[in-house]
Amino acid sequence: MIVSVSGLACIRGGRRLYAGLEFTLAAGESLRLTGPNGVGKSSLIRQICGLLPCTEGSISLSASPALADERAALDADRRLGEALRFWARLDSAPSDLLDQAIERMGLDALAELPVRMLSTGQRKRAALARVLASGAALWLLDEPGNGLDDASLGALGRAMDAHVAGGGTIIAASHFDLPHSFTRSIDLRYCAP
Amino acid sequence: MMRALWPLMRRDIAAAWSGGGAWLPVIFLFLVASLYPFAVGPDARLLGATGGGMLWIAALLAALLPIERLIAPDVESGVIDQCLVRGISDEIIVLAKLIAHWLSFGPPLMITALPASALLKLDAGTLIRLEIGLALGTPALAALGVLVAALTAGLRSASAIAGLLALPLAVPLLIFGAGALHEGSGAALKFLAAIALLLIAITPIAAGAAMRAGRE
Numbered sequence: 117m118i119v120s121v122s123g124l125a126c127i128r129g130g131r132r133l134y135a136g137l138e139f140t141l142a143a144g145e146s147l148r149l150t151g152p153n154g155v156g157k158s159s160l161i162r163q164i165c166g167l168l169p170c171t172e173g174s175i176s177l178s179a180s181p182a183l184a185d186e187r188a189a190l191d192a193d194r195r196l197g198e199a200l201r202f203w204a205r206l207d208s209a210p211s212d213l214l215d216q217a218i219e220r221m222g223l224d225a226l227a228e229l230p231v232r233m234l235s236t237g238q239r240k241r242a243a244l245a246r247v248l249a250s251g252a253a254l255w256l257l258d259e260p261g262n263g264l265d266d267a268s269l270g271a272l273g274r275a276m277d278a279h280v281a282g283g284g285t286i287i288a289a290s291h292f293d294l295p296h297s298f299t300r301s302i303d304l305r306y307c308a309p
Numbered sequence: 310m311m312r313a314l315w316p317l318m319r320r321d322i323a324a325a326w327s328g329g330g331a332w333l334p335v336i337f338l339f340l341v342a343s344l345y346p347f348a349v350g351p352d353a354r355l356l357g358a359t360g361g362g363m364l365w366i367a368a369l370l371a372a373l374l375p376i377e378r379l380i381a382p383d384v385e386s387g388v389i390d391q392c393l394v395r396g397i398s399d400e401i402i403v404l405a406k407l408i409a410h411w412l413s414f415g416p417p418l419m420i421t422a423l424p425a426s427a428l429l430k431l432d433a434g435t436l437i438r439l440e441i442g443l444a445l446g447t448p449a450l451a452a453l454g455v456l457v458a459a460l461t462a463g464l465r466s467a468s469a470i471a472g473l474l475a476l477p478l479a480v481p482l483l484i485f486g487a488g489a490l491h492e493g494s495g496a497a498l499k500f501l502a503a504i505a506l507l508l509i510a511i512t513p514i515a516a517g518a519a520m521r522a523g524r525e
Contacts (some may be wrong), residue, residue: 165394167524171409183394187387193327206316206395246391 124173182252197227217248321409334371360429360507399517415447459516
């Protein structure tokens with residue numbers, strides 16, 4: 117099992133968002149988290165990657181995760197290519213993986229541009245390229261489709277299909293349909309205590 | 310985990326110099342040194358006797374200038390979270406920031422102290438003791454800066470609170486740093502080194518804990 121979650125609860129600001137959450141994901145499975153705003157989709161993703169404490173229940177990961185959330189985490193003054201290479205080096209991923217990721221997210225023409233010049237959608241694509249280039253087996257995507265145009269959504273869908281087909285695992289939170297056929301889906305509304 | 314130290318440090322040093330932030334402490338120290346003789350008059354004996362202490366005050370305040378951009382921007386942009394997801398602990402991130410912060414303001418400040426001491430008519434002995442004191446004291450000032458930056462990251466009017474927090478903690482450094490300027494004051498240097506060791510040792514742990522608490 118790549119991810120196994122049992123009896124997980126999340127308390128934010130004194131309020132229990134969800135409780136008794138149970139699921140396991142194996143290699144080659146993808147999970148979509150749905151539910152209205154504020155139901156705890158982002159919190160669950162942050163708990164899985166260890167950014168929020170897990171006070172009740174347990175999470176175990178047997179693969180390294182890569183996270184793309186609403187913040188691109190790219191230095192505004194650096195060129196896009198360099199900013200992405202910084203993370204690729206930290207991940208010690210092979211450099212052709214980064215070139216591939218840049219190409220797949222359609223960022224070739226933007227690699228020399230400083231990050232602060234990028235639009236919202238381009239920034240989102242850059243964050244997704246960072247995940248693609250990490251070589252991590254588990255992708256955690258928080259609203260990956262936000263701000264993307266149709267062509268970029270298509271590219272994202274193809275990248276997700278390829279990752280799952282290659283034995284990777286994906287957990288994505290999205291309030292609209294993504295062009296990828298998820299193997300599982302959890303609506304967090306029904307996990308509220 | 311330690312292998313992340315070097316890339317993180319290099320990123321911070323590059324950001325300090327390319328953003329121009331690293332020049333601020335240097336220019337500040339030089340400005341103070343060039344304005345001070347205008348304020349107290351050109352009496353070489355008075356300048357020589359008080360100039361060293363003035364340079365210590367300037368160095369201390371110069372160290373506080375970049376506090377705001379040490380940690381808060383990286384928390385906001387998600388860089389810290391991305392490091393944590395990669396298994397790099399808060400303590401390692403803080404250690405990298407501490408070393409990078411010192412490298413981008415300590416040695417430049419020590420070099421600026423050379424022309425500054427000429428402006429203040431410091432004699433050679435005082436200059437050497439000032440440089441030794443700065444070599445011991447600037448790492449402590451860097452540690453203090455990172456610690457306060459971690460404590461105030463994400464607060465509103467963080468820079469004002471940062472100044473209030475850092476200044477009382479920096480007073481011992483000022484006392485022993487300026488105290489070491491007189492001849493035969495080896496004990497003051499030893500106290501300065503002891504304080505520096507303490508601050509450098511607790512900063513990664515305390516600042517790491519502050520960052521962890523700030524994520525709740």
